[in-house]
Amino acid sequence: MLKVNRQISQISLSWNTELLFALAERHEGVCLFTSVADKDQGKNILGINPVLNLKSAEEIDIFIRENKNESDFPAILGYVSYDYKHNLEENGLFSNLSDSDFPDFLFTVFEHYIIAENSDRNNITLITLSFPLEHDKLSTENLFNLIPPDTKEGLTEVLDSSLSKKDFMTGVDKIRNYILQGDLYQANLTRKISGKTQLSPVDTAYRLKNSNPIEFGVFAKIDGKYIISTSPERFFKIRKGYLTASPIKGTIQRSDDPDRDKKNLESLMNSKKDIAELAMIVDLLRNDMNKICSNVKVEGFPLLMELKNVYHLYSDISGKLKKKGFKDIIKALFPGGSITGCPKIRACQIIEELEKEGRGPYTGNFGYIGFNGDMDFNIMIRTLLYDNGNISVGTGGGITLLSDPEEEYYETVVKAMNIMRSLGMEGE
Amino acid sequence: MRLLLFDNYDSFTYNLRSLLLKSDPDISVIVKRNRDISVFEECFDALIISPGPMTWTETGILKDLFDKRIVQDKIPVLGICLGFQFIAGYFGQTIERIENPVHGNTNAMLHKGDPLFRLIPSPFKAARYNSLGLKPVSANKGCLEYIAFETVTKNIMALKHRTLPVAGFLFHPESFMTGCGQTLVKNFMDIYVKGK
Numbered sequence: 169m170l171k172v173n174r175q176i177s178q179i180s181l182s183w184n185t186e187l188l189f190a191l192a193e194r195h196e197g198v199c200l201f202t203s204v205a206d207k208d209q210g211k212n213i214l215g216i217n218p219v220l221n222l223k224s225a226e227e228i229d230i231f232i233r234e235n236k237n238e239s240d241f242p243a244i245l246g247y248v249s250y251d252y253k254h255n256l257e258e259n260g261l262f263s264n265l266s267d268s269d270f271p272d273f274l275f276t277v278f279e280h281y282i283i284a285e286n287s288d289r290n291n292i293t294l295i296t297l298s299f300p301l302e303h304d305k306l307s308t309e310n311l312f313n314l315i316p317p318d319t320k321e322g323l324t325e326v327l328d329s330s331l332s333k334k335d336f337m338t339g340v341d342k343i344r345n346y347i348l349q350g351d352l353y354q355a356n357l358t359r360k361i362s363g364k365t366q367l368s369p370v371d372t373a374y375r376l377k378n379s380n381p382i383e384f385g386v387f388a389k390i391d392g393k394y395i396i397s398t399s400p401e402r403f404f405k406i407r408k409g410y411l412t413a414s415p416i417k418g419t420i421q422r423s424d425d426p427d428r429d430k431k432n433l434e435s436l437m438n439s440k441k442d443i444a445e446l447a448m449i450v451d452l453l454r455n456d457m458n459k460i461c462s463n464v465k466v467e468g469f470p471l472l473m474e475l476k477n478v479y480h481l482y483s484d485i486s487g488k489l490k491k492k493g494f495k496d497i498i499k500a501l502f503p504g505g506s507i508t509g510c511p512k513i514r515a516c517q518i519i520e521e522l523e524k525e526g527r528g529p530y531t532g533n534f535g536y537i538g539f540n541g542d543m544d545f546n547i548m549i550r551t552l553l554y555d556n557g558n559i560s561v562g563t564g565g566g567i568t569l570l571s572d573p574e575e576e577y578y579e580t581v582v583k584a585m586n587i588m589r590s591l592g593m594e595g596e
Numbered sequence: 597m598r599l600l601l602f603d604n605y606d607s608f609t610y611n612l613r614s615l616l617l618k619s620d621p622d623i624s625v626i627v628k629r630n631r632d633i634s635v636f637e638e639c640f641d642a643l644i645i646s647p648g649p650m651t652w653t654e655t656g657i658l659k660d661l662f663d664k665r666i667v668q669d670k671i672p673v674l675g676i677c678l679g680f681q682f683i684a685g686y687f688g689q690t691i692e693r694i695e696n697p698v699h700g701n702t703n704a705m706l707h708k709g710d711p712l713f714r715l716i717p718s719p720f721k722a723a724r725y726n727s728l729g730l731k732p733v734s735a736n737k738g739c740l741e742y743i744a745f746e747t748v749t750k751n752i753m754a755l756k757h758r759t760l761p762v763a764g765f766l767f768h769p770e771s772f773m774t775g776c777g778q779t780l781v782k783n784f785m786d787i788y789v790k791g792k
Binding site: 352459568 | 607609610613629678773
């Protein structure tokens with residue numbers, strides 16, 4: 169039995185996202201941020217001073233049961249990496265590839281939570297938990313006197329890719345052959361680009377955030393390493409017992425020229441390949457949701473997401489939860505269908521064969537589990553891993569029978585370069 | 597009424613289960629994966645074969661289940677996609693790559709007024725996820741009857757057995773893109789399982 173008590177206070181504080189990142193940097197924190205300019209209701213959540221790591225979905229469910237309350241915060245913050253999948257399926261279906269640098273499953277209860285609403289830049293809510301156990305306490309007395317250090321310029325260079333252009337294109341061809349012989353309908357093939365940056369973790373996160381306003385950002389410090397995500401994709405959210413998944417499929421670059429931009433938009437809306445890919449993933453997510461929900465409905469298909477650099481197609485699918493434990497939810501839904509392919513199990517096997525190494529946190533899911541049972545998780549795309557100046561970025565795309573190997577490779581270059589350029593990378 | 601839903605490690609199986617449960621609130625559906633030998637101990641009124649990856653010969657213990665139980669006990673069967681391909685293959689037809697493979701899109705299909713298509717217009721639209729199937733002209737249909745076709749390529753989209761209560765759809769009634777899925781499953785339940 170581990171029951172925590174909470175104390176809530178409103179604090180008048182002029183804040184910005186740099187301050188939240190700097191606090192996370194200083195106090196081993198996790199910051200979930202929302203930077204879409206026109207979404208005023210966006211909420212930023214920061215947990216600092218980690219006290220308790222919950223090691224499995226069962227431990228999470230027990231903790232939530234013992235600490236149930238009505239409000240969504242505080243919350244357990246954390247992530248499941250893509251490689252965790254072998255813990256959720258029958259033995260022998262998947263190999264246990266893993267990324268050695270980051271844990272596959274990490275969920276943390278913090279001593280302090282800061283909730284900062286984008287609509288109010290002058291106040292924050294501070295929630296402090298007290299635990300019936302010994303731990304290092306962090307005084308809040310001088311917490312907010314922290315002045316974020318000035319941003320420093322720095323260069324970033326790309327050094328390596330986990331798959332060469334040739335290997336990636338061969339992978340695309342192999343997937344097309346698998347599709348023709350009936351093994352699957354679609355698979356997501358990705359590669360990891362690694363490099364070095366002179367930027368600090370906070371500067372890296374700040375540059376990424378500014379280059380690409382999104383809803384599901386993460387800045388997390390984990391044992392001196394960092395996960396920095398600027399993901400536009402929600403995996404699923406749970407509000408009052410209803411689950412909504414919002415898979416993205418289909419991307420096109422935007423243009424500064426309005427005519428060109430409109431043409432790009434029309435070509436995406438009329439793209440048979442993209443709409444078919446989205447349809448597949450909608451059917452896949454309906455399937456996964458039907459394991460734990462009743463009344464599963466497609467709320468919108470296809471829907472358009474307008475971001476600064478790109479347009480995306482996505483869909484909303486909702487259902488009423490029958491099984492509410494994280495254990496049931498994770499088993500039914502993870503990893504997210506939009507980054508595996510379909511059918512999911514066979515797609516994951518083929519991905520293992522072609523990608524040859526684990527994905528780590530990339531394409532896993534970061535989010536929160538509220539003490540009231542609400543949840544919100546992203547899909548960790550457009551996500552950078554940072555370790556002492558060494559960085560790694562995953563990039564990939566959905567491969568179907570209609571895919572062209574050269575074009576698919578080029579798409580992975582464009583996606584990665586959008587990130588690398590914002591970090592001061594020069595040239596191609 | 598108890599249905600056995602035979603899952604070929606697919607990602608649409610639970611959509612099929614939801615469709616079956618909606619067709620009749622009194623039925624129960626048990627899902628078993630295709631390597632699970634406990635199916636031989638199960639009692640069930642009908643077998644539903646899920647879609648799935650790979651080919652009809654890679655469906656675990658399904659052939660064994662047909663050999664030992666389904667055919668001799670005349671248990672009603674509905675096969676979807678890979679399930680359709682299994683039925684065609686098991687009863688002697690050749691499954692091969694077809695022209696016009698489709699994944700995640702609908703095609704217009706014609707049916708021949710078979711009772712399974714009661715209340716369904718012809719042509720009708722249904723979702724497809726397949727690269728393999730039956731060629732339009734099959735010299736020897738044997739014990740099978742073909743009851744729906746893709747309008748352009750004339751590929752076979754639905755079949756039934758002439759004497760056993762066995763039917764299959766190559767398209768996907770459980771997809772959100774197939775409007776008539778609920779009616780099709782209800783027709784199967786009424787005609788094949790409840791004998792109405």
